[in-house]
Amino acid sequence: MTRTTNSPSIVLIAGHWLGAWAWDDVLEHLNTDRSRAVAMTLPGLDGDDPDRATKTLDDQAAAVLDIFAQLGVSEDQPTTLVAHSGANFPVSLVLDRHPELVHRVVWVDSGPVATGSVFAPDLPEAVAELPLPPLEALAQQASLEGLSAEVLERFRTRAVPEPGPVLRQPLELTNDDRRKVPTTLVCCSIPSAQVLELARAGHAMFAEVANLEHLDVIDLPTGHWPMWSRARDLAEAIRSAASRAG
Template identity: 80%
Template structure:
């Protein structure tokens, strides 16, 4: 039976090139629903940090756990963590190390990683950072559907190059309990039915989805950045997911 409980803290983490600013519109809607939500800029994605290019996945996972500590997250008061796109790497580490601190994980056009996953294994060691590519190139890798010219302009102006070390580092996972964390997958650029089909077929990008013990799938058709194309609807999905218990 599904019920609701006092809403836990919601921690929002955006993908590559993005900081906390990417969630501004979603936060406005969450706050109007009286949800307590905060957005995090991962180490390496703060444009004012002169040492950002040297940051690692370990630094990013530690920053999420620091946010837990700052908010008073405990096993008795776990948080909902929302991970968009490439934030799945540090969030997969957090789930592996402290699943007891997570009430629910919400993957936004993203999903859990398998141990040993590397985003860019062929990225040369001498590449310190990976800037946002042209939108023509980006559109070949991820859907830009629903993004206005204004949103694209803001994306280009505020994007911070991704640290090369983050993209080359394998994700090491050992704790099977991570797979039992309540999970909601928000499927935007690929329909949920197709994601599940690929997962059960053993597709490398989606195979770990088949191992999740408690999974909800929500379709939110749009491009890969729903925080800009459908912020109100995404906020509603997040708030609903966060308030659920099984």
């Protein structure tokens, strides 16, 4: 990937078990615009990588910064960073290390993570990776609203197990400037009013939202995977967020 234009960039990162392919439908709409939208697969989620189960949050954050470098992202020309679901852990780390490189962060049915957080603190060390659970069990954890049988089958067959080290690693954040990065929450499976109420109440999953200095919210009612259930609308929400001033 090389820098070929001065048009704004958008980097999209999907959550657990997913690679760049998860954004295909959204990219069809985003790339009709003048922005350069690029989806990436985090280390550990490339099914062809024999060492993927050893990857860490640090590896994932480093890979995001590598993509920034390939796109020519700089303090003078920052990018819009889009994170879905469990991509919030590595993206929170990127924001902590280089907030100046991000024009705006867009959390898709997700949000910033507080320092010290661990996604799966009880996951035994002996567990090398965590596969996608059966869809019946997944539906108990997150809303599958809007997903057809065909989409669910594609999800099941293309999902890559999540590396154990990523799920067990505590997130260490030290730079409060991450909270100054303009932020948009795209709220799908939980309405924005409820998210903000939980943030004000100090709920562990949403408490960091209350610390953000520049926050916008967009409601996009659907399930937890809007890149499939409402791809066009999600693309428009991302485009709108990316065009907002910092």
